[in-house]
Amino acid sequence: MRERKSFLRHRRAFLFSVLGATSASAVLPLLLAEEKEDTGSDPYVGRVKTGRRAIVKGAGREVRITKLETMLVRPRWLFLKVHTDAGIVGLGEPILEGRAHTCAAAVKELEPYLIGKDPRAVVHHWQAMYRHAFYRGGPILTSVISGIDMALWDIKGKLLGVPVYELLGGPTRNRVRVYAHASSPEAIRRRAEEGFTAFKTGVFKKRPAKIVETPGFIERAADAFAALREAAGKEADIGIDFHGAISPQTAKLLIKALEPYQPMFVEEPVQCQNVDVMADIARGTHLPIATGERIFTKWGFREILEKRAASILQPDLCHAGGITEVRLIAGMAEAYYAAIAPHNPLGPISLAAGIQLAASIPNFLCQEQVSLGEGYLKKPFKVRGGYIDLPKGPGLGVELDEDAMADKIGHAWENHQTYDEDDGSVVDW
Ligand SMILES: [Mg+2]
Numbered sequence: 001m002r003e004r005k006s007f008l009r010h011r012r013a014f015l016f017s018v019l020g021a022t023s024a025s026a027v028l029p030l031l032l033a034e035e036k037e038d039t040g041s042d043p044y045v046g047r048v049k050t051g052r053r054a055i056v057k058g059a060g061r062e063v064r065i066t067k068l069e070t071m072l073v074r075p076r077w078l079f080l081k082v083h084t085d086a087g088i089v090g091l092g093e094p095i096l097e098g099r100a101h102t103c104a105a106a107v108k109e110l111e112p113y114l115i116g117k118d119p120r121a122v123v124h125h126w127q128a129m130y131r132h133a134f135y136r137g138g139p140i141l142t143s144v145i146s147g148i149d150m151a152l153w154d155i156k157g158k159l160l161g162v163p164v165y166e167l168l169g170g171p172t173r174n175r176v177r178v179y180a181h182a183s184s185p186e187a188i189r190r191r192a193e194e195g196f197t198a199f200k201t202g203v204f205k206k207r208p209a210k211i212v213e214t215p216g217f218i219e220r221a222a223d224a225f226a227a228l229r230e231a232a233g234k235e236a237d238i239g240i241d242f243h244g245a246i247s248p249q250t251a252k253l254l255i256k257a258l259e260p261y262q263p264m265f266v267e268e269p270v271q272c273q274n275v276d277v278m279a280d281i282a283r284g285t286h287l288p289i290a291t292g293e294r295i296f297t298k299w300g301f302r303e304i305l306e307k308r309a310a311s312i313l314q315p316d317l318c319h320a321g322g323i324t325e326v327r328l329i330a331g332m333a334e335a336y337y338a339a340i341a342p343h344n345p346l347g348p349i350s351l352a353a354g355i356q357l358a359a360s361i362p363n364f365l366c367q368e369q370v371s372l373g374e375g376y377l378k379k380p381f382k383v384r385g386g387y388i389d390l391p392k393g394p395g396l397g398v399e400l401d402e403d404a405m406a407d408k409i410g411h412a413w414e415n416h417q418t419y420d421e422d423d424g425s426v427v428d429w
Pocket of ligand 1: 293
């Protein structure tokens, strides 16, 4: 069977080279009909659509993955290019912060499975990469699958000449709201001038928080947030990220002090490894609780939803399982009236994936970003009135500007190492 398929593939390649794409396309339906009995386990062989657009883009024939290429990109990212024999390249970000080299190695380990496969069976490949690992999940594997998943959707969209959200039944909205980081009144005003209407800050602290904090600590943190609220006004949205670096004991005190200023959400009020504790925090306040950057796949979010530990889910498109998986998580969330606000402190390919997702689900709230792609994309995203217009280009709708990126290749970013200033014990950052 393998030899027969190889012969058929070479026969078609030969005809395309001899006759040229236009003439060969005319006989393609006949070839496909003849090959139909040779479908084997490949759902595309013998069953590909041969519409005019598909042939022009290369989808009217077999398409095979030829190479996976990773690039370390400053400040702390890892970009992926999935090459195909159709000349189309898919982009992704298979990165876990602080583990770029490990992720690049994990991409290499998945490469033998993907080489020679048709990239269009995106969900099939997701299942194979996840389940054939035997030891399922974990942030490294799910981050690498996430980046590959983005790239496969990008290829599929490019082959068919449509944005990914079109393939997922969208658009579900006309534009996508994004938020910016801002931790001072000056930064809020500057970001507002840039076009943002939603912001996120951290907990103001002069030192890492103790397990039980003082009235002075709580008051300073609440006053700092109050100053942001005053600068932004009552019609703006400001989320606050506890970063999982606050104990449950102090989180309860701090949330109560913040309630009068109505943050858009309280993110990671505590670590998420014990979901019951986060659920207890959620029961104690009317403020929306958000979490998700350190939760992976539908199996991780299932417990958050069932225990009602958060009503705003923040899956990271680069960690939780890519577009394929986050779309399923969004469906699960919808049944709990929970919203999706994707986490993204990473690069513009991740942002592009988040925008495609936002345009294909109903329960989207807001998308995080730290880069609109200036210096990385040929056409960086633009924010107007707090929103980004839907991209019209095929796939993820972005193109790398490799000339502009030339001085940003390579990095040695490491996670922060933080300690209690009084006794030297390890604390979260
Ligand atoms: Mg966070």
